[in-house]
Amino acid sequence: MAKTSEQVYRQIRAGILAGDFEPGMFVPEDEFASYCGTSRTPVREAIARLVSETLLQRSGTRRVFVPLWSDGEVEELFTLRAKLEAHCAERAAELITPDEIAELRTHADFIDAALGEEADIPGFVEGNRRFHATLLAAARSEPLNQMMRIIVNQVIIHRTAERYKVSDLEQSQRDHRDLIAAFTAHDVAWAGAIARNHIRRAAHAYRLRANEAATHGAHFTEDMD
Known part of the structure; x- marks a missing residue:
């Protein structure tokens, strides 16, 4: 059965976010078609959609590449993202329901389980995704939802947790618990401050791990000389 453009879109998108197509990589239509096991027609439609979401870009010669x-x-x-997440948390603090707070607690419990004796990174990522999806739904803003989708779905943001150490994951989870406390109190300023600091801390961790990786790579190169 032929795949629809929606199925192809989802498959390519998942591949980009998973790192199957590296940043800076030019990808011809036929390579995407082979990856998805389909013809080029649904691939063209999927590419157009992914370009609109900035998960793909076109060069001056119309070649498609991963940003x-x-x-x-x-x-x-x-x-x-820090500005959007803070606004999202502030709206949620005003509008969130008891059922949604209970749902956030369930997601936080899921993350706790992932951070057991041996950290389960995929489990953490999934729990984190559920937590923030519930938070976004509680903000009840379609414009915010659309803007968050564009920002959060960038490869850099999506894969931040892969660079985390266990201590980073544990701090992130403490932020989640603090957010739940702020939502329970319906404290707008508190919720916004936690969300803003949550993302700034993530940015710091990302830069720190990137610098460590670059330094390690430089040392490795020197050792090879």
Whole structure:
């Protein structure tokens, strides 16, 4: 059975976010078609959609590639996300229901289980996704939902947790518990401050791990000389 453009879109999107297509990589339509096991027609439609979401970009010669963000652009992405997450948390603090708070607690419990004796990174990522999806739903804002989708779905943001140490994951989870406390109190300013600091801390951890990786790579190169 032929795949629909929606199925192809989801498969390519998942592949980009999973790192199957590296940032800076040019990807021809036929390579995407082979990856999805389909023809080029639904691939073209999927590419157009992914370009509109900035998960793919086109060069001056119309070639399609996965964006490669500069350090300044990465910082801008985190800055934008911090502002959006703070606004989201502030709205949620006003509008959230007891059922939604209970749902957030369930997600936080799921994350606690993932941070057991041996940290389960995929489990943490899934629990974190559920937590923030519930938070976004509680904010009840479609414009915010659309803007968050564009920012959060960038590869850099999506894969931040992969660079975390266990201590980073544990701090992130403490932020989640603090957010639940702020929502329970319906304290708008408190919720916004926690969310903003949550993302700024993530940005710091990302830069720190990136610098460590770069330093390790430099040392490895020197050792090979």
